[in-house]
Amino acid sequence: MAHGIVDVARAAGVSTATVSRALRGLPNVTESTRERVRRVAEELGYVASPSASSLASGQTRTIGLLTPWVSQWFFAHVLEGAERALRAEGFNALLHTFEVAHRPRRVELDPGTLRRRVDGVLVVGLPLERAEIAGLDALGYPLVFVGPGTPGHAVVGLDDEDVAEQAVAHLTGLGHRVIGHISGEPDDVLAWSPGVRRERGWRASMRRRGLPTDPGLTAHEGFDVAGGRASVHRLLDARPDITAVFAASDEMALGAVLGCRDRGLRVPEDVSVIGVDGIEIGEHLGLTTLVQDPGDQGATAATMLLELITGAPVPSEVVFEATLVERGSTAPPRD
């Protein structure tokens, strides 16, 4: 039942070397022999042993997908996009999650596990520390990052400054001038890169328009619904004159909407809220947001990685844009 290359070779009346070449599409095989070998292999149900070919060739045709979580919206979509792109190219995806500990912020990452097991590694969504990256680099495989970049490595991700600019432009276009910003806790690993960059972008966009960015206009609780809810309360306690809120994620934005409701404020009549991401429920709750496509980012990163493996040149950075989708949560301010 478990036929090997010799069985195919014998049945096709050629040597194992020819079978190997024929099946892998290498040159120097007559088309007729190649066809015959293919047919025989097919009939015998032959599939080359991955271990044997990896051992002999040094290539695994497998990519490591490194991520802290798979069950969060952004990560799940990136992984799905990457896996599909890899499979389309005949590559396998080895899923490798690692624990993340806050306080002290620390990542439990053992690069040894990946050793000789993959041809490249995709790091999804977490800013690693220098030592951690060095550990990965020591493996000697090409690396591509999705989300938080790292100097000297290819990275694909959202243009966070532009996201903030779009949000602020949308709100100011409606007439808002006192616009709060909600982000995650500074040492929340989830928040780190996108959170910091979106806040920087918000600040720059506000300043460019001569609008206020004082401390009372920003809040940093958790990067989730509960955090957004707590943040909006903090914001409105400090600055009751806020008429609009830009949240760094849809989950926080939904939390902000709920927080407004807690205070008897209506969205968008009293407070406008805009988020980032494009999660499904936001569509049904009428959340205005800046939609991004993490699946596409994952697929793009995977493709870049495969090109790096073949030695092809790839851009050091691929920037994705978010798209404004206006729903019911933003409107002109009251007066």
Added chain:
Amino acid sequence: MAHGIVDVARAAGVSTATVSRALRGLPNVTESTRERVRRVAEELGYVASPSASSLASGQTRTIGLLTPWVSQWFFAHVLEGAERALRAEGFNALLHTFEVAHRPRRVELDPGTLRRRVDGVLVVGLPLERAEIAGLDALGYPLVFVGPGTPGHAVVGLDDEDVAEQAVAHLTGLGHRVIGHISGEPDDVLAWSPGVRRERGWRASMRRRGLPTDPGLTAHEGFDVAGGRASVHRLLDARPDITAVFAASDEMALGAVLGCRDRGLRVPEDVSVIGVDGIEIGEHLGLTTLVQDPGDQGATAATMLLELITGAPVPSEVVFEATLVERGSTAPPRD
């Protein structure tokens, strides 16, 4: 830099066989030798080549995770739980998604890819057809299913009949008697197994109490927010006397809440709504639901698979229970 087993053997003054035994914790190695070998291996940064040991031993220490999606709540959590459990046992997870086509319902699954690449396969959340399962079986690996079971194979999943019973018991306990049920489309692959079983459970629980189960009390649109919203409209159009709705998922339940709002009905004053799953946003929107833990299901299934691989006996079925969490979306009926 890339030291092999012979380097370790030489440096430790033993044979490669001893190194292999020592490092893998096999018996018949003096503790002192084992320690010395360990130290040398550590110093040299030696990690056995997975391809080489797989080729020689026939074991890959890798498990295939087969799933149609990774970006859906249930699936993402199962995968995450399974991967963590596998990693804890020193196993790797090979993520393998496959396309699912509706109409004609068909699964694009090529078992050949998994050939000799894994020691076992975890099938997550999709009822495969007989031929597809036969294809997997032909690989000769142990199989464990999460969610929809398959005769003759180990399966872990929720007790869907009990979920329905708990929902109906909760609602009737509050005084409801006309209770609608919302499920996915019958040929929606996502809905298939849990949807069908929860509906059967709803019907049985209602009948047991002498309550109505006529066709007007069930609706089957998509297994998502939009589907739940459409379904509740259909339900209330047909039976305006409905006072409570049991939705087979939290997403559909949230859709039902929105649908009620569309009609100017209040939840829970006019209509009570209960869901199943325990998604995060439901907590903040005050959705009463039956909470399940898919991560635990994934971890349990992974552990069972590892035991099957070692030849240990495992139960043919592990049943998880859901827990009722009362929040604000259910209350006694109006009068």
Added chain:
DNA sequence: CTGTTAGCGCCTTCAT
């Protein structure tokens, strides 16, 4: 308890 010796199944020069 430890070493020797064959493979595991395929790829890859090097000939032809």
Added chain:
DNA sequence: ATGAAGGCGCTAACAG
């Protein structure tokens, strides 16, 4: 265009 033969790095009998 094809074949022969030597590894790839490790494990598993079998000796000792």
